[in-house]
Amino acid sequence: MFLLGNYLHLHPNSKSVRFFLQMTNKINTYRAKQAILAILFVFISVFGFSSEPVSPADSVHAVTTSEHHAEATAEGHQNADAPVDISKIAFEHILDSHSWHLWGEGHDAVSIPLPVILKTENGLVFFLSSAFHHDAHGTVVAKVSGQRFVNYEEGIYYASETPNEEGQYLSMSKNEKNENVLSNAAPLDFSLTKNATQLVLSGLILILLFTSVARAYKSHGVTSAPKGKQSFLEPLIVFVRDDLAKENIGPKGEKFTPYLLTVFFLILINNVFGLVPISANLTGNIAFTLVLSVCTLILTNINGNKHYWSHIFLPHAPKAIWPILIPIEIIGILTKPFALMIRLFANISAGHIIIISLVGLIFIFKSIYISPISVAFALFIDILEVLVAVLQAYIFTMLTSLFIGSAVADTNEDGAHNKDDDKLAEAHH
Amino acid sequence: MFSTVILASLIEPGIGLIFWTSITFVLLVVILGKFAWKPILNAIKTREEGIEKALASAESALNDMRELKSANDVILANARAERDTLLKEARETKDAIIAEAKHKASAESDRILTSAREQITNEKNAAIDELKKQVAVLSIEIAEKILKSELSNDEKQKTLVTNLMKDVNLN
Numbered sequence: 321m322f323l324l325g326n327y328l329h330l331h332p333n334s335k336s337v338r339f340f341l342q343m344t345n346k347i348n349t350y351r352a353k354q355a356i357l358a359i360l361f362v363f364i365s366v367f368g369f370s371s372e373p374v375s376p377a378d379s380v381h382a383v384t385t386s387e388h389h390a391e392a393t394a395e396g397h398q399n400a401d402a403p404v405d406i407s408k409i410a411f412e413h414i415l416d417s418h419s420w421h422l423w424g425e426g427h428d429a430v431s432i433p434l435p436v437i438l439k440t441e442n443g444l445v446f447f448l449s450s451a452f453h454h455d456a457h458g459t460v461v462a463k464v465s466g467q468r469f470v471n472y473e474e475g476i477y478y479a480s481e482t483p484n485e486e487g488q489y490l491s492m493s494k495n496e497k498n499e500n501v502l503s504n505a506a507p508l509d510f511s512l513t514k515n516a517t518q519l520v521l522s523g524l525i526l527i528l529l530f531t532s533v534a535r536a537y538k539s540h541g542v543t544s545a546p547k548g549k550q551s552f553l554e555p556l557i558v559f560v561r562d563d564l565a566k567e568n569i570g571p572k573g574e575k576f577t578p579y580l581l582t583v584f585f586l587i588l589i590n591n592v593f594g595l596v597p598i599s600a601n602l603t604g605n606i607a608f609t610l611v612l613s614v615c616t617l618i619l620t621n622i623n624g625n626k627h628y629w630s631h632i633f634l635p636h637a638p639k640a641i642w643p644i645l646i647p648i649e650i651i652g653i654l655t656k657p658f659a660l661m662i663r664l665f666a667n668i669s670a671g672h673i674i675i676i677s678l679v680g681l682i683f684i685f686k687s688i689y690i691s692p693i694s695v696a697f698a699l700f701i702d703i704l705e706v707l708v709a710v711l712q713a714y715i716f717t718m719l720t721s722l723f724i725g726s727a728v729a730d731t732n733e734d735g736a737h738n739k740d741d742d743k744l745a746e747a748h749h
Numbered sequence: 750m751f752s753t754v755i756l757a758s759l760i761e762p763g764i765g766l767i768f769w770t771s772i773t774f775v776l777l778v779v780i781l782g783k784f785a786w787k788p789i790l791n792a793i794k795t796r797e798e799g800i801e802k803a804l805a806s807a808e809s810a811l812n813d814m815r816e817l818k819s820a821n822d823v824i825l826a827n828a829r830a831e832r833d834t835l836l837k838e839a840r841e842t843k844d845a846i847i848a849e850a851k852h853k854a855s856a857e858s859d860r861i862l863t864s865a866r867e868q869i870t871n872e873k874n875a876a877i878d879e880l881k882k883q884v885a886v887l888s889i890e891i892a893e894k895i896l897k898s899e900l901s902n903d904e905k906q907k908t909l910v911t912n913l914m915k916d917v918n919l920n
Contacts, residue, residue: 415758416766437765475758509765516769523777530785537792543799557789578786582778607762611770669759 406680410673414601416515417456417474418449422598429454434517438476439508440467449511458488469507476511477504515608518600522589529553530585560584564717569725576724579619583612584717587664591709594668595702603712604668606661613657616720621653624727656723660716667712671705 420432433450442465449471451462458472461479468479470489479489493503512520529549536550546554560581565573590602602608632649635642678698682691900906 411756411759416763473758509763510768511765512769513763513765515766516773519766519770519773523773526777527780527785530781530789534785534788534792537788542792542796554789554793557786558793561790561793577790578782579778581786582774582781586774586777605762605766606760607764607766608770610762611767611774615774 404680404683406677406684409680410676413676414604414669414672415474416513416600416605418452418471418476418511418513419454420514420517420598420600427454434514435512436462436469436476437510437512438469439510440478441507442467445469445507458490459483459486461489470504472502472504474513475506476509477502477506480504514600515602515605518590518593518602519608522586522593522602526582526585526589556584557581560717564714564721568718568721569728570730572728573721573725576619576721580717580721583615583720584713587612587716588710588713591668591713592706594672595705595709601668601672603664604672606665609661609665612664612716613661616660616723617654617657619720620657620723620727623724625730627729628727656719660719664712664716667708671701671708674701675705 418436419434422430422432424430431454433448436445436447436449436451438445445464445467447462447464451464452471453460456471456474458470458477458479460470462469462471468489469476470479472488472490477490480491481489483489484491491503492500495501530553533550533553536547540547540550545551561573561577564584565577565580567573569576587603590608593599594601594603632653633646635645635649637645675698678694678701681694682688899909
């Protein structure tokens, strides 16, 4: 304890603690927002589910025992009296899908078919998602180049030979916990899903937008004042360069500015797109945030200088606690980008779930009179989400720059306080 | 009552989207980096440098002007000082000239006075001598006239001789 206390005592000025404090300050707003969301979520849960025959506890139970209710509602044939499963609708909205759904339900749905690309045992298979006829319950088999596929909850599986009692070309088996588990094999799914399509589209928009801005500098000259979108985007670019890259990374920040700008604007544009109805929830998808945080992880560690690595493998602490510290530091390498991944994904998804839940109140109560409350709250959350869209893009970029900054910093000051550490350590001995 | 499949797909990153995101993101970083960020950042930097340079040159111009002004002030002060010196010198010269003139004048007047006095004395002496001579001449003339008148007749001559003889006798 003494040694650990000593270590902690020695490090209030150290990089990690300063970093933590800085982060805590910057994330305070974000915490406050989360608290609001949490309160609203509880409020909605209590209101929303208490009127239903199925409580949240039941729904968890239902997952493990039966798929019947899910099927009944998901078919789109439910009558007005059947309970509406808001959580299912909410999750369907925030999850990826193989077609770009516009409006309508079930077989009347209008959607843009998207290319399905599968890496099967017999090579790559291409077809359009319209082959499933809006089905996502495993009831429609798409036969392509001699292979049969079904879409079950937007996952593509090899179809079973015969349908089960619910008409699904799926076979269920019980696992050791007595849960129904899909036993169909699945090909590797490289489809251009709704999210992937929006990603590509947003990428194209960014390229068009910023190359045109770049051209504006060329045509108007650098001495004239910026015009139009140039004048809107330039402050943002300068903000990322000065207040994120240079502020957190230092003089080396210039090298990372283009990367940070790409991250910032890609997240920002997709956060904003995500707020538009019928658009995809790309930044609320864990695969997207995973790739971005892995890039942060790679960039941080390939740019890590000897100070960075010595901080991890040769911490300025008594050797006795090295066996504890070094694993913690190594885990720390991974937890930072991991938190980055979860933060963006959870924030954006949570916002979308709340909005859908608020709208869902109308269907839960089966009353039009609840709609003013739903609309008012949904509007409030929507406005909050605009803030969150910008804030989360900022936080992701800021933390990325902070991580890179901690890896590339020339820690002259660190070197100075290392001497102090040594002195103090000697004094304690 | 969402199924485990949905829940799983929420937190399990899909391989397809990972694949497309990786490709798109890397391409985006490269393309935007080359065709957007590089020219934009360079342009902004050039402009900032231009502004900085303009500000610096304005500052230096201001400094130059200040220096010029202070130089002017110095020159002006010097000129003023010189003027004062010149005036002072002139005054001194004037005073000196006047003083000298006065001195010379008084010396001259003294000399003139002295010579005048001398001349006057000389003239006076000469006049006195002349007067004495004149008096002597006159006295002789008078004496001659008196003698002439006294000795104009025999009677008188006899009386005189008698008188003189009487005196002699008495002696």
